[in-house]
Amino acid sequence: MTDQNGMIDIHVMGKQYKVPEGLTILTAMEYCGYRITRGCGCRAGFCGACATIYNLKDDPQLKYALACQKTVEPDMYLVQIPFFPARKAIYDLEKLHPEGEQVLALYPDLIKCFGCNNCTKTCPQEMEVMWYMSDALRGDIMEVANKSFDCVMCGLCAARCPQGLAHYNIALLCRRLYGRFLAPNSQHLDDRIAEIEAGRYDAELEKLRTMDGAELRRLYAQRDIEPAY
Amino acid sequence: MYPAYMEESIKRLEASRSQRLNETLRRLSDDEKKPLLEACHPDFIAEGMRDLAVGANKGIPTPHEMADVLEGNSRINPARIDLGKVDYDVDVLIIGGGGAGVSAALLAEENGAKVLLATKLRLGDANTVGAQAGTQAADRPEDSPVTHYIDTMGGGHYANIPELVEALVKDAPSVIKWLEKLGVNWDKNPDGSMHELSGGGASRLRLHSARDYTGLEEMRVLRDELRNRQIAHIEFSPAIELILDDRGQVAGALLLNLETNDIAVVKAKAVILATGGMGRLHIQGFPTTNHYGATADGLVLAYRAGAEMLYIDTMQYHPTGAAYPVQILGQLVTEKVRTLGAQLVNSDGSQFIMPLEPRDVVAAAIIRECKDRDKGIRTATGEVGVWLDSPMIDVIRGEGTVARELPAMVRQFANYGINISKEPMLVYPTLHYQNGGIKIDADGATTVPGLFAAGECMGGVHGRNRLIGNSTLDIFVFGRRTGKAAARWSREVTPGKMSLEHVRKWQEALEEADLNHSRPASPLLLPDYARKGPDYMPDNSRDLLPPARIRTA
Numbered sequence: 001m002t003d004q005n006g007m008i009d010i011h012v013m014g015k016q017y018k019v020p021e022g023l024t025i026l027t028a029m030e031y032c033g034y035r036i037t038r039g040c041g042c043r044a045g046f047c048g049a050c051a052t053i054y055n056l057k058d059d060p061q062l063k064y065a066l067a068c069q070k071t072v073e074p075d076m077y078l079v080q081i082p083f084f085p086a087r088k089a090i091y092d093l094e095k096l097h098p099e100g101e102q103v104l105a106l107y108p109d110l111i112k113c114f115g116c117n118n119c120t121k122t123c124p125q126e127m128e129v130m131w132y133m134s135d136a137l138r139g140d141i142m143e144v145a146n147k148s149f150d151c152v153m154c155g156l157c158a159a160r161c162p163q164g165l166a167h168y169n170i171a172l173l174c175r176r177l178y179g180r181f182l183a184p185n186s187q188h189l190d191d192r193i194a195e196i197e198a199g200r201y202d203a204e205l206e207k208l209r210t211m212d213g214a215e216l217r218r219l220y221a222q223r224d225i226e227p228a229y
Numbered sequence: 230m231y232p233a234y235m236e237e238s239i240k241r242l243e244a245s246r247s248q249r250l251n252e253t254l255r256r257l258s259d260d261e262k263k264p265l266l267e268a269c270h271p272d273f274i275a276e277g278m279r280d281l282a283v284g285a286n287k288g289i290p291t292p293h294e295m296a297d298v299l300e301g302n303s304r305i306n307p308a309r310i311d312l313g314k315v316d317y318d319v320d321v322l323i324i325g326g327g328g329a330g331v332s333a334a335l336l337a338e339e340n341g342a343k344v345l346l347a348t349k350l351r352l353g354d355a356n357t358v359g360a361q362a363g364t365q366a367a368d369r370p371e372d373s374p375v376t377h378y379i380d381t382m383g384g385g386h387y388a389n390i391p392e393l394v395e396a397l398v399k400d401a402p403s404v405i406k407w408l409e410k411l412g413v414n415w416d417k418n419p420d421g422s423m424h425e426l427s428g429g430g431a432s433r434l435r436l437h438s439a440r441d442y443t444g445l446e447e448m449r450v451l452r453d454e455l456r457n458r459q460i461a462h463i464e465f466s467p468a469i470e471l472i473l474d475d476r477g478q479v480a481g482a483l484l485l486n487l488e489t490n491d492i493a494v495v496k497a498k499a500v501i502l503a504t505g506g507m508g509r510l511h512i513q514g515f516p517t518t519n520h521y522g523a524t525a526d527g528l529v530l531a532y533r534a535g536a537e538m539l540y541i542d543t544m545q546y547h548p549t550g551a552a553y554p555v556q557i558l559g560q561l562v563t564e565k566v567r568t569l570g571a572q573l574v575n576s577d578g579s580q581f582i583m584p585l586e587p588r589d590v591v592a593a594a595i596i597r598e599c600k601d602r603d604k605g606i607r608t609a610t611g612e613v614g615v616w617l618d619s620p621m622i623d624v625i626r627g628e629g630t631v632a633r634e635l636p637a638m639v640r641q642f643a644n645y646g647i648n649i650s651k652e653p654m655l656v657y658p659t660l661h662y663q664n665g666g667i668k669i670d671a672d673g674a675t676t677v678p679g680l681f682a683a684g685e686c687m688g689g690v691h692g693r694n695r696l697i698g699n700s701t702l703d704i705f706v707f708g709r710r711t712g713k714a715a716a717r718w719s720r721e722v723t724p725g726k727m728s729l730e731h732v733r734k735w736q737e738a739l740e741e742a743d744l745n746h747s748r749p750a751s752p753l754l755l756p757d758y759a760r761k762g763p764d765y766m767p768d769n770s771r772d773l774l775p776p777a778r779i780r781t782a
Contacts, residue, residue, distance in 0.1 A: 024556050027758070035759040037465065037487050041354040042520040044560045045641055046445050049354060069644055071556055090457055093412055125640070145414060149440060150636055153449060172453055176412025179450070183414065184421030192368040192402045201399070204375045208382075209391040217259060220383035225256075226371065226434055228427035228585060229570055229625060 001074050008074040025052055025067035025078060039082035045069045048154030051124070054078035064122045064156050086158035086166035089173070098181040100139020107170045110137055112163040119157035119167050125150050129157050129167050136170055142182060144174035230646050231553075235655075238606050241578030242616050242653055249572055250624065254583040259383075262590050269593040269601070271658075272543050272693075277513045283738050285537045285676075294510040295541060298525055299532050300744055301751025303736060304469045305483065305492070307729035312472065316493040319345040319461075320719035321712075322482055324468045324527065325503030327355025328444070328704035329684025329711075331451040333501045334460050336712025342719050344460050345495060347484050349467035349504075349522045349754065353452040356505050356520055356685060357704060360444025361563035361637060362428065363436030364705075365698035366401035369425060372433040374398040381699060384430040384587045385664075385692020388540065393690040396671045397699065400706040405437055408705065413450050414439055426568045428697035430587035436698045441563050441637045444701055466493065467526060467754055470732055471500060471534045471680070474725030479534070479679035481727065487754070496727065498719035499679045501711045502527035503704075506663040506685040509756040512544050515660035516559025526752035527686035531667045533735050536675045539688035540665025545695055548573075548591035550659025552614030554645045559659040562638065564588070564697045566617055566654070569634055570625040574616040574653070575604035581615075589694040592658040599657065606655060614657040619649045662700060664691050673711030679722060681715050683707040 002008050007018045010028060017032040026040060041049030050067035057075035067080060089106035096102050104110055110133065119129035128147055135143040148171035157167040195201070208216065231239060257265070267273050278290040283300055291299065321337040323330050326348030334346045348354070367377040377398040382389050405423075409415060416424040416438050425434040439446035455462065466484040472494070474480040479500045484493040504527030508519025517523070532538060549562040567573075567584040573591070575581050575598050582594035595615055599605030605613040619638075622631050631650035632639055642649045666688035673681040684704040691699060739745040 030758040031760045033759050040521045042359045046358045179412040179414040186423050189368045201374045205395050223432045225432045
């Protein structure tokens, strides 16, 4: 409950503290006096360093969050999982093929998934982790790449998997396979690289590099600007 | 849902939307930008600066917070360090594990060097992962590296070093290709052409994105590749001092294990600094978009070793940091929101600046609107901001565009009950980027032999203001160049005898200037956000921070 000073009780690794309501888990821990080394990275929801598990006094159901993104609640019991020893396969991307057998060969544990759906329930990004694990099992690499795109690799899915899968590493392998082998080629990019290598822009750039300031300012002021949309 | 006290101004914004859809504000000329910047951009607040009192840039104006760490005391007593006990002996040491550091490590290894990468937090904990909007590269037929060059110079107020800008624009398309071959998933059109967007100060659609997780996508692929190649790397081990040799060349570094406080001696023939920026110094009290470790460590190490700095008086305040809710205060609202069509709107419901001007101009215009003209919107926690009209995006580009193009932004605001495809975002400038840094040449070589720098810690590429998408480009361009150049240097150099004499001399200079008692220990390593309890220590007056002052999201 919030008291008359706007303070609430939280429990960091079982120890009780009073903190102002409205803080995130991360800033609440700092308010308690913790100076964090592990378990804090971008502080903005992108890096996955601050994976946190919590439940509430009267609700034993475990919940999952990024500490920098979740506001503290009264009677929250929390612990951070700053590292989890999930397996990462070592591979040379250039020697792989974008096929399901490849994914299974590198991550044979994938076949042990029995569909408990803990990974999906755990994901602080609210992604359909189990669905893209089954896509991976079926060898649908494009679907894995698409569905797993917002993964910040916090590791909570792996921490809660009873079968020891490293979902986030499996998804990363699939995204890399998609980007390298399945995404349609950008011909205009190849053409431009060839032009640059052939020295097509060297003379113009040389002229700009040695140009006096007033002339460059004039060129900038006179640029034609492509409409944004 | 916004609180009721904001509803009135949201109604005015909604009422003016149909009229604003057809209203395009004109871009300002260089002559019009100048007075706006001088009046309202934080770089021009003279009280925020002082002249450096020691070192290679003595007499150069620098923000107080940056000057404090540059003039700081070493964390070691050089007399007590035994350089004879070498823990790691490598060709190339890379300090920093973000986009620039990992690119440098990959290229140094490809070029035959024995590499060690040391980083302060985890591999990949860097500002790279927070970059959302995209990476510039002139690869469309309508565009050219020449146009990219002119845009970059104009955005930087023509202070950019021409050789560095040439390297940036010429390497850009091959960087995009390199990343794709490593497995980065770029946003593409069905025919395979890149789906590219405009950006502030860019005259062509040139931003390559990966939804609004561009930097994360780049970083997670590079990090995975470093692991695949089994390149040695140590986490939670920042460098706290460089080691030179008796010839004045760089010879390694001292690493501090953040968890055990052990110091490791690294002997290296070349060192690459890729330590990123300074947001966590909170220049002029601004909140920041930067990651937890952004404390300008590389600048401190290089400065103490005698390297020159360039343009360290100019910081980038990203125009659109979140001003509401307070939990995400100062966090990045990507420029991609404006790129997709959202306008900036004041409390009257009117536009006041063309939204795709360069960042310093837009930031200054927002500050003018809030501070000088009192047309901002105030929040209950005392913040002020203007509206970023994100719902316009779906009106212009079709229902569902916001959800498709901005999933990270949608998720972040939905956490606090705000639906950004239907409701605007309240924004105010936030400390984002260090425009200057360690002076380098086109190979990333600094003025100290054998010392290289890449990424945000270097200076000169962006002049006095960086454009959108040029930093997630420079980390790869100069990361790759330094990796290659450092590997070559390590083959050719004749190393001398390792020494910390420069640290001893630095402390001497501080004492002579009578600064040693008033300056902090540096590098800072991490900001101290832990609330201090009641003061029970002798000679130690520590503030108790009331909750309203916590501006550390």
